[in-house]
Amino acid sequence: xxxxxxxxxxxxxxxxxxxxxxxxxxxxxxxxxxxxxxxxxxxxxxxxxxxxxxxxxxxxxxxxxxxxxxxxxxxxxxxxxxxxxxxxxxxxxxxxxxxxxxxxxxxxxxxxxxxxxx
Amino acid sequence: xxxxxxxxxxxxxxxxxxxxxxxxxxxxxxxxxxxxxxxxxxxxxxxxxxxxxxxxxxxxxxxxxxx
Amino acid sequence: xxxxxxxxxxxxxxxxxxxxxxxxxxxxxxxxxxxxxxxxxxxxxxxxxxxxxxxxxxxxxxxxxxxxxxxxxxxxxxxxxxxxxxxxxxxxxxxxxxxxxxxxxxxxxxxxxxxxxxxxxxxxxxxxxxxxxxxxxxxxxxxxxxxxxxxxxxxxxxxxxxxxxxxxxxxxxxxxxxxxxxxxxxxxxxxxxxxxxxxxxxxxxxxxxxxxxxxxx
Numbered sequence: 001x002x003x004x005x006x007x008x009x010x011x012x013x014x015x016x017x018x019x020x021x022x023x024x025x026x027x028x029x030x031x032x033x034x035x036x037x038x039x040x041x042x043x044x045x046x047x048x049x050x051x052x053x054x055x056x057x058x059x060x061x062x063x064x065x066x067x068x069x070x071x072x073x074x075x076x077x078x079x080x081x082x083x084x085x086x087x088x089x090x091x092x093x094x095x096x097x098x099x100x101x102x103x104x105x106x107x108x109x110x111x112x113x114x115x116x117x118x
Numbered sequence: 119x120x121x122x123x124x125x126x127x128x129x130x131x132x133x134x135x136x137x138x139x140x141x142x143x144x145x146x147x148x149x150x151x152x153x154x155x156x157x158x159x160x161x162x163x164x165x166x167x168x169x170x171x172x173x174x175x176x177x178x179x180x181x182x183x184x185x
Numbered sequence: 186x187x188x189x190x191x192x193x194x195x196x197x198x199x200x201x202x203x204x205x206x207x208x209x210x211x212x213x214x215x216x217x218x219x220x221x222x223x224x225x226x227x228x229x230x231x232x233x234x235x236x237x238x239x240x241x242x243x244x245x246x247x248x249x250x251x252x253x254x255x256x257x258x259x260x261x262x263x264x265x266x267x268x269x270x271x272x273x274x275x276x277x278x279x280x281x282x283x284x285x286x287x288x289x290x291x292x293x294x295x296x297x298x299x300x301x302x303x304x305x306x307x308x309x310x311x312x313x314x315x316x317x318x319x320x321x322x323x324x325x326x327x328x329x330x331x332x333x334x335x336x337x338x339x340x341x342x343x344x345x346x347x348x349x350x351x352x353x354x355x356x357x358x359x360x361x362x363x364x365x366x367x368x369x370x371x372x373x374x375x376x377x378x379x380x381x382x383x384x385x386x387x388x389x390x391x392x393x394x395x396x397x398x399x400x401x402x
Binding site: 132133134136137138140141142 | 232235236238239240242243254256257290292356384386389392393
Binding site: 006009010011012013014015016017019020023062065066069070076079080081082083084085086087 | 312350371379
């Protein structure tokens with residue numbers, strides 16, 4: 001079975017497929033792969049990799065915290081501190097993205113790597 | 119990005135991503151390598167312990183561990 | 186190293202697809218199933234390898250009575266190690282093949298990509314409450330989809346969505362005979378919610394339902 005034939009497995013699709021692709025890529029892009037960079041943009045390539053991982057971990061932590069909050073195993077002060085931290089983390093992520101000239105699309109990364117599997 | 123990338127229609131790319139996500143849905147930790155290449159020259163091989171799990175799988179495993 | 190792709194019952198012939206790194210696929214008979222493997226020169230966890238693993242498993246589906254996919258990364262130093270592991274797994278594989286008989290996996294994902302016009306919280310608790318509210322909203326939307334689908338499936342696994350646009354991420358074990366009805370329910374839900382993004386793919390080999398057949402690392 002070829003990679004092309006996998007396309008037949010689409011049973012129904014409605015709406016923002018690009019958005020779905022980006023959600024799915026979040027995991028795939030934590031994997032080992034070739035990080036391409038030229039002398040001018042090597043920092044950017046590294047930043048892209050690191051920020052993707054940080055974003056993944058941030059979401060994991062936030063969700064863990066929300067679950068604990070739901071279960072009622074956190075007191076008010078803990079919830080307050082967690083909320084403040086996550087807000088700060090989100091702000092910091094925005095700052096870092098701006099510093100390196102990266103967009104959300106860059107972090108969830110391009111569909112390029114799959115295209116290279118041709 | 120080169121002209122080679124994104125040749126596939128979006129539906130196909132999404133389905134391939136689905137396949138990759140299914141293959142890895144068990145939550146595996148593997149050691150792996152990253153190759154950092156500059157100007158087309160492979161320079162650095164970095165060993166990594168990579169958490170190969172969908173965000174949800176990790177969460178589910180973490181909660182199973184806690185209960 | 187020897188890489189394991191899946192166990193296949195009553196495999197007719199091996200598919201014409203290559204293994205990871207281009208090596209040929211081989212089989213090791215295991216009672217009423219075959220372990221499908223290939224030799225790989227070195228440890229390869231690249232995206233290409235992951236995809237190739239999936240393509241091999243999918244190629245097996247139509248050539249046999251049932252497939253129990255192995256997770257990516259199950260590798261053995263030599264034939265001896267493979268044989269020992271397979272011997273140990275034989276009962277679980279047999280059991281799993283019976284459970285999965287006649288079924289395929291269908292993946293259903295729902296996203297809500299709409300912009301949220303919520304006021305920015307000033308304090309930590311406000312932020313957390315808002316996030317929790319979003320999660321609960323998504324849960325309700327997902328329930329409306331999941332409950333009818335669950336009725337058509339032999340088993341299902343729902344992955345809890347994270348704080349993104351994902352509303353529902355479900356894997357369903359559906360008997361082949363019931364695929365039409367299942368698909369209709371998905372389409373009906375999608376039609377009733379044009380504001381949502383709905384993605385349904387399959388039939389896949391039952392990756393999500395192969396519990397108990399993993400080799401300890």
